[in-house]
Amino acid sequence: MNSIWSESYNIESRMELHDKKEAEVVIIGGGIAGLLTAYMLKDKGIDVVVIDRGRVLKGNTLNTTAKITIQHNIIYDKLINEFGENNAKRYAMANMLALENYEEIISRNNIDCEFEIEDAYVYSLDNPEKIEKEYKAAIKLGIDAELVNEIELPFKIAKAVKFKKQANFNPIKFLNFIAKDLTIYENTRAIDIKNNVVITDKGRIKAKNIVVATHFPIINTPGYYFLRMHQEREYVIAFKNAQVLNGMYIDEKDGGYSFRRYKDYLILGGAAGRTGSNEEGGSYNKLRGLAKKLYPDAVEKYHWSAQDCITSDGIPFIGVYSKEMPNVYVATGFNKWGMTSSMVSAIIISGMITGKEYTFNEIFSPSRFDMTASIKNLAKDGFETTYNFIAQKIRIPMETIDNIKNGEAGIVTYEGSKVGVYKTKEGKAYTVSTKCPHLGCELKWNADDLSWDCPCHGSRFDYKGNLLDSPSIKELKYEK
Structure with a gap:
């Protein structure tokens, strides 16, 4: 299952992080939002490092439909109606500037x-x-x-x-150029952020500023993006x-x-x-x-x-991660319009780090949160999270591995434990825990993608337990 853009991928592999490093800016996440932000900072003379838990651009950026448009359904x-004409105009202005930036970068560099x-x-x-x-x-x-x-x-x-x-456009051909001169560490998983230090499984990077561009933020608190x-x-x-x-x-x-x-x-x-x-x-x-x-x-x-x-309100979260983390920035919640929203993120965050403010920053600010405009969606998300959290705790499956047919999957009881099992067409069984490592919700099988998906916050794992999508930072394991 490869996207149409996969054949255009020719980014050279980069080494993983070793020991300790320092930089002016560290960007966690090597998708389009992270790479564009790094590119714009580097263009302004900033020492910037990008880290990714796997290969850059092998996540959701590789699977876009690649529309660059201010028309967001x-x-x-x-x-x-919900935020007023001035704020609506700011949203449109930001996305217009994003479209112009793409055209300018592509034209100037003959990409x-x-x-x-x-x-x-x-x-x-x-x-x-x-x-x-x-x-x-x-x-x-x-x-x-x-x-x-x-x-x-x-x-x-x-x-x-x-x-x-x-x-x-073809996003991967564009990003092949954007990534070529950036300092990138691949196969380097961020675990935590403490005192302006990004802690990874391969070492640490100290930085004046940190950008979390991991699609769904991997730091739960402060910020509480998993609630929004x-x-x-x-x-x-x-x-x-x-x-x-x-x-x-x-x-x-x-x-x-x-x-x-x-x-x-x-x-x-x-x-x-x-x-x-x-x-x-x-x-x-x-x-x-x-x-x-x-x-x-x-x-x-x-x-x-x-x-x-x-x-919950249909607008991305772009800006300071939390008041408690003033030197940490976030780019997330693109609502299916990742191409323009990624460029808006790069414009806003690179500007904030280098001292340039835009009139449209406030409409995207993560601290803008307005309960009245979002209460219906918040209630729905809250119900889904509560239901699936409780289901993991109390729902006892009646089936056993023997009940699962070849080529299918289900949640079963195996040796007294609740597990998710997938059987290949040849009959080989793969068992995993049904508890999402992120916050403990019960995972659901995805029959099209052959993956275990979390309905609460969207973490995903392949049938062997390997992590596919954040916010989880841990693999999914089952031990007998």
């Missing part, structure tokens, strides 16, 4: 990454009023937008709003012999589909859901079924999935 009408200017559409199948409100909000904020009744996709819509002159976010997974397939599209498209409904072109491929995404909710699988098959209906001659070439942090 239905967002601007919501922002105006061959298939960067293309395209319009971005959000459409509705049955709710034209919702689209009209978003269009009016965009116009009010000075965004170049247009209301349309038809789009290129082969089905009827109620209405769509078009955001003009957005972009897409959950994670969702989305599934993607790249097809040949499908429609060659102009523009990028997304359905305004939760669980809807997105479409974009890359060369002569159609990239179709969707079937999204909260991490830990895909026990039966079938997400890829939903996409295959839609493609067969819309494009009968389409041929699948790649399929992959990605994970996104979803904040």
Whole structure:
């Protein structure tokens, strides 16, 4: 299961950390947010080091659909209503600057990454009023937008709003260039931060400033990001012999589909859901079924999935990690719009470290938290966490390993203990603890990705117990 971008990956491997180091800035996390922040700091003459628990860019950055756009589904009408017109305008300004920064960096360095200017559409199948409100909000904020009744996709819509002159690219070709001159330590796992020192499993790095860009923050307190976010997974397939599209498209409904072109491929995404909710699988098959209906001659070439942090109010957390950690910064909660949000993060955090403030910093500040705008989502996240924490404590499975069929998985009782077991198609069994090492919630099987996923905060592990996604920093183990 590789993404369409995997073939473009040619970043040379870097050595792991040894002993003790010092730097002006340490960035934890070698995805797009971490690398862009490091690139911008280095460009300003700052001594910066990046560490990653594995290979850089082998996480969720490798699995993006790579849309660079200020059109973040239905967002601007919501922002105006909940945070006011001025804050909505600041959000738009930040993302406009991010788009301009991509274009400037690519042009100045002549980076061959298939960067293309395209319009971005959000459409509705049955709710034209919702689209009209978003269009009016965009116009009010000075965004170049247009209301349309038809789009290129082969089905009827109620209405769509078009955001003009957005972009897409090959993110790995772009980041191959960004990473080439950076100081990076791979296979170096951050464990803790104490007194301006990043403690890793391979040594320590002392720094004046520290940036946590680990997708989901790995430090629980202070900050308490695990109370303000959950994670969702989305599934993607790249097809040949499908429609060659102009523009990028997304359905305004939760669980809807997105479409974009890359060369002569159609990239179709969707079937999204909260991490830990895909026990039966079938997400890829939903996409295959839609493609067969819309494009009968389409041929699948790649399929992959990605994970996104979803904040309770729909705005990323970018800035100072916590008042108790003034020299530590965070970039997280990109709400499925990681390309622009990563660049916004790099702009804001590199600016804060070098003494440059932007008028839009406050809207992204982690300390902005507004209970009234987020109470519904907070309550839902709180219920999911409580339910799955209690389930790990009290739910006793009735099945045994013998009940699990080859090629399937489940939670069973084995020698008096509750374990998760996966059997390969050949019948070999792999058993793991069902308790997430992060905060103890009960893990759920993901039949499409063959992984054990935490529905509380989104940590993921392969069927052998190896860590796939934060916030956990520990592997998943089962001992007899």
